[in-house]
Amino acid sequence: MLHRLLSGDLPRSHALTVALVVVLVSLAFAPFLFPGSQSLNVAAKICVFIVLAASYDLLLGYTGIVSFAHTMFYGIGGYGVAVAMHGIGATWGAMGVGVALALLLSLILAVVIGLFSLRVRAIFFAMITLAVASAFAVLASQLRDITGGEDGRSYSVPAMLRPSFRLIEDQVLGVSITGRILTYYLVFFASLGLFLLALRIVNSPFGRVLQAIRENEFRAEALGYRVVVYRTVASVLSATMATLAGVLMALWLRYTGPDTTLSFAIMIDILLMVVIGGMGTLYGAVLGAAIFILAQNYLQVVMGKLSAATDGIPLLPQLLHPDRWLLWLGILFVLSVYFFPTGIVGRLRAQRR
Amino acid sequence: MDAPALETRDLTIRFGGHVAVDKVSCSFRSGSLTAIVGPNGAGKTTYFNLISGQLKASAGTVLLKGEDVTGLPVSARTHRGMGRAFQLTNLFPNLTVAENVRLAVQSRARVGLDLVSLWSDRRALIEKAEAMLARVRLADRRDAAVASLSHGDQRKLEVALMLALEPDIFMFDEPTAGMSVDEVPTILELIQEIKARANATILLVEHKMDVVRSLADRIIVLHNGQLVADGLPAEVIASAVVQEAYLGVAAA
Ligand SMILES: Nc1ncnc2c1ncn2[C@@H]1O[C@H](COP(=O)(O)OP(=O)(O)OP(=O)(O)O)[C@@H](O)[C@H]1O
Ligand SMILES: [Mg+2]
Numbered sequence: 001m002l003h004r005l006l007s008g009d010l011p012r013s014h015a016l017t018v019a020l021v022v023v024l025v026s027l028a029f030a031p032f033l034f035p036g037s038q039s040l041n042v043a044a045k046i047c048v049f050i051v052l053a054a055s056y057d058l059l060l061g062y063t064g065i066v067s068f069a070h071t072m073f074y075g076i077g078g079y080g081v082a083v084a085m086h087g088i089g090a091t092w093g094a095m096g097v098g099v100a101l102a103l104l105l106s107l108i109l110a111v112v113i114g115l116f117s118l119r120v121r122a123i124f125f126a127m128i129t130l131a132v133a134s135a136f137a138v139l140a141s142q143l144r145d146i147t148g149g150e151d152g153r154s155y156s157v158p159a160m161l162r163p164s165f166r167l168i169e170d171q172v173l174g175v176s177i178t179g180r181i182l183t184y185y186l187v188f189f190a191s192l193g194l195f196l197l198a199l200r201i202v203n204s205p206f207g208r209v210l211q212a213i214r215e216n217e218f219r220a221e222a223l224g225y226r227v228v229v230y231r232t233v234a235s236v237l238s239a240t241m242a243t244l245a246g247v248l249m250a251l252w253l254r255y256t257g258p259d260t261t262l263s264f265a266i267m268i269d270i271l272l273m274v275v276i277g278g279m280g281t282l283y284g285a286v287l288g289a290a291i292f293i294l295a296q297n298y299l300q301v302v303m304g305k306l307s308a309a310t311d312g313i314p315l316l317p318q319l320l321h322p323d324r325w326l327l328w329l330g331i332l333f334v335l336s337v338y339f340f341p342t343g344i345v346g347r348l349r350a351q352r353r
Numbered sequence: 354m355d356a357p358a359l360e361t362r363d364l365t366i367r368f369g370g371h372v373a374v375d376k377v378s379c380s381f382r383s384g385s386l387t388a389i390v391g392p393n394g395a396g397k398t399t400y401f402n403l404i405s406g407q408l409k410a411s412a413g414t415v416l417l418k419g420e421d422v423t424g425l426p427v428s429a430r431t432h433r434g435m436g437r438a439f440q441l442t443n444l445f446p447n448l449t450v451a452e453n454v455r456l457a458v459q460s461r462a463r464v465g466l467d468l469v470s471l472w473s474d475r476r477a478l479i480e481k482a483e484a485m486l487a488r489v490r491l492a493d494r495r496d497a498a499v500a501s502l503s504h505g506d507q508r509k510l511e512v513a514l515m516l517a518l519e520p521d522i523f524m525f526d527e528p529t530a531g532m533s534v535d536e537v538p539t540i541l542e543l544i545q546e547i548k549a550r551a552n553a554t555i556l557l558v559e560h561k562m563d564v565v566r567s568l569a570d571r572i573i574v575l576h577n578g579q580l581v582a583d584g585l586p587a588e589v590i591a592s593a594v595v596q597e598a599y600l601g602v603a604a605a
Contacts, residue, residue: 008473205459205467205475208448212456215445222405222443223514224431224460233466 005196007203011283016348020283023290027188031181032173038297044184044252046293047191048245053273053285054198055241060271061280062202063234064214066122068267069113069129072136073106073239075261077246079140079147080105082256085155086148092158095251102243110239114232137262152257157183161251187248194241199282201237210234211280269296276336278343287344295332300325356419358383358554359522364403364413373399375578376413381522386548386555388565388586390595391575397558398440400575401524404556405437406430417522431460436520440527440558442507446500450491450510453499455482457517482517489513490539505536512543523547523555529564544568562590 003010011017023046026033030043052074059065080102081095088094109132117128140147147153157179159165165179175181201207209230212220221227250256260266269292277288300322307320318324340347357380364377374396381387389397402408404415406427414423422430445453458481459465473479486492489509494502499510512528525544529537541564547553548568559565565572565586572589574582582594589595 004471008471200471201468203472204470205464205472205478207468208452208456208459208472209465211448212445215447216443218407219439219443219445220456221427222407222431222437222439223457224428224518225465226426226428230465237468 007196007200009199009203009282013345013348013351015351016283016345019287019348023286030188031184032175035175037180040180040184041252042293042297044187045249046290047187048249048252049270049273049289049293050286051191051194051198051245051248052242053270053277053289054195054282055238055245056270057274057279057282057285058198058202058210058234058238058241060274061278061284062207062214063210063231064122064217065231065235066126067129067235067238068126068264069109069133069136070238070242070270071262071264071267072133073110073242074246074249074266075136075140075256075258076102076106076109077243077248078250078256078261079153079246080243081247081250082148082153082155083146085157086153090156090158095158099244099247102247103240106239106243107236110236111232114235115228119228133262133264133267137258140262141258148257150258152255152260154255157251157254161186183252187252190244190248194244195282195286198241202282206230206233214280272333276333276340276343278340278345278347281343281345284343284345291344295329299329303328355383356416357381358418358552359404359556360416360419361400361404362414362416364400364415365411366399366403366408367411373578374403374575377575377578377580378413379573379580379583381554381556383521383552383554385570386544386557386568388569388572389556389558389575390560390565390572395575396578397575398526399578401437401526401556401558405435405524431518431520432463434521435524436515436518436522437524438511438515438526438528440530442504442511444499444507444510444514447498449496449498450502451479451482451486451495453510454485454513454517455479457514458482458485461518485513485517488516489543505532508532509536509539512540516543516547521552521554523553525555525557525559527558527560529559529561541568566590 011020027043027047031040034040034043052070056070059067080098084094084098088097113129113132117125141150156162160179161183162179165182167177167182202210209220209225212225213227213230217227246261249260253260273288273292274285276291277284277286303320303325304322307317307322310316310320342350360380362378364374365372366374377400389400391397399408403410406425410423414421416422417430417433417435422433445456455478458478462478464475464478483492483495486495489512491506491509491513494506499507502510508528508531515523528540528544532540544555544557545568548555557568569586572584572586573580574589574595582589582592
């Protein structure tokens with residue numbers, strides 16, 4: 001049963017199993033284990049970024065495609081919800097319309113980019129995706145009447161998902177079951193489902209063909225696999241998942257703007273999550289996303305404490321000042337990529353042998 | 354009269370000013386084994402690349418069972434029955450031996466676009482891949498990563514991938530090159546086996562004259578991209594043009 005749920009792709013390392021169980025349990029019970037809106041926000045972000053990183057790994061790690069348009073698809077999902085909720089109203093129907101249109105747009109763009117440019121060399125493909133993504137970001141900020149421009153759009157969500165909503169009068173384990181918590185579980189279960197779906201895809205006959213294309217596209221074609229078709233299908237699947245991740249984030253934040261969806265900084269974050277976790281293994285996306293988001297949110301806090309603790313010692317408090325957190329984040333990543341070139345998962349799996 | 358299994362008409366490719374294959378017209382009867390010989394750089398591999406589609410012809414046509422396939426991509430030609438074992442080993446290095454063969458079996462069964470079933474659930478495909486590995490005597494290396502195989506084993510796997518496609522046309526490009534002496538018979542027996550089956554059309558590029566003599570029904574000679582001789586093995590080997598164009602170089 002578990003074997004089928006994980007599509008036969010078991011962690012194959014004790015340490016990795018433990019790490020994955022810790023992440024799963026923490027996220028599954030986050031509202032009860034870590035009450036408070038900030039920690040719930042972090043947990044929701046981790047869920048969404050696991051999907052986002054996993055869908056990116058489908059391209060980067062499994063198929064060997066370098067694309068910079070992933071945040072564009074993520075943004076399309078976010079704006080789909082935002083525009084529909086803002087324009088039509090805070091109903092499930094409006095959300096359905098927004099999601100459907102967003103998926104359609106992503107599908108069309110992914111197919112067009114795929115067919116036009118997957119035939120060219122990898123570096124040109126990367127450049128084309130970068131150009132398309134930049135154009136889309138410019139368009140999104142200029143079509144102010146539709147997207148809200150640089151300010152983005154705030155909107156209400158269906159009543160059930162609002163903070164004031166109460167599912168039951170009583171508290172559960174000392175926590176009131178508000179619309180926020182329902183939204184969290186919507187995000188959590190949708191992310192879990194999408195992740196398991198991605199796991200199934202990479203372990204299907206199709207998934208192996210993607211790996212074959214990554215390894216030797218020339219031979220894959222000679223074996224009878226039309227490489228451009230497989231790459232395009234992979235791009236479409238990846239884009240679809242990113243779009244749905246954007247939908248989830250839009251529901252969670254009740255706001256969509258260029259900075260939360262389309263920014264190039266997010267693209268870099270996703271890339272780092274995949275590389276740190278381990279390319280070509282979806283479990284890497286889980287660990288990469290969890291570690292990255294935690295570091296992004298708590299490194300400053302930890303550094304503030306360290307800085308205070310080292311007060312009086314020369315230089316150290318300055319180095320550990322919370323304002324330097326980006327520097328330390330950078331150092332951590334350089335070190336991790338240097339010491340674990342196959343990512344955390346690659347490292348953990350190698351240890352077992 | 355039936356169309357030949359494979360035919361090329363005035364097949365030509367130019368690289369800049371250099372004509373690597375020059376108006377080669379030749380047809381290959383179903384059930385025959387044709388050896389293609391010629392000195393290094395004669396255009397043998399390039400001729401194969403034109404037939405299976407890795408290179409686009411500058412002029413001329415390739416006909417498969419009478420049908421023009423010159424405009425088709427490589428994958429489409431494969432599905433119409435062309436099989437190729439490459440001169441330079443050309444595999445999926447970080448996948449296992451079994452996975453490599455399995456990918457070929459799966460292509461033949463046309464289930465590559467199956468996204469929902471489990472790769473490990475397709476018993477029939479797995480068993481077929483296993484049988485193929487046994488045929489080339491690689492069964493004991495099934496779980497090894499291809500990158501870790503010896504050169505000889507990689508050559509065998511190269512052949513196994515072609516067999517797994519169950520093609521009508523088998524193109525071997527120096528299948529025994531670089532193999533140790535005791536590994537060569539395995540490959541030769543395999544070629545014999547394929548030849549014994551009805552309707553297998555085999556094209557074999559091979560430098561070793563004893564191998565050519567024992568296997569081939571016919572020899573064609575390429576020299577500077579041109580087809581310079583075509584006939585029964587004994588005749589062609591004895592002819593002046595081969596002595597000069599091919600054996601002369603080989604002896605040097
Ligand atoms: N892609 C290419 N671009 C330019 N020149 C090429 C290309 N492919 C082959 N050639 C040239 O075409 C000629 C024929 O090469 P080919 O590999 O077909 O020879 P061959 O008969 O297979 O030789 P060998 O016995 O060494 O394998 C050579 O001069 C080679 O340099
Ligand atoms: Mg050659």
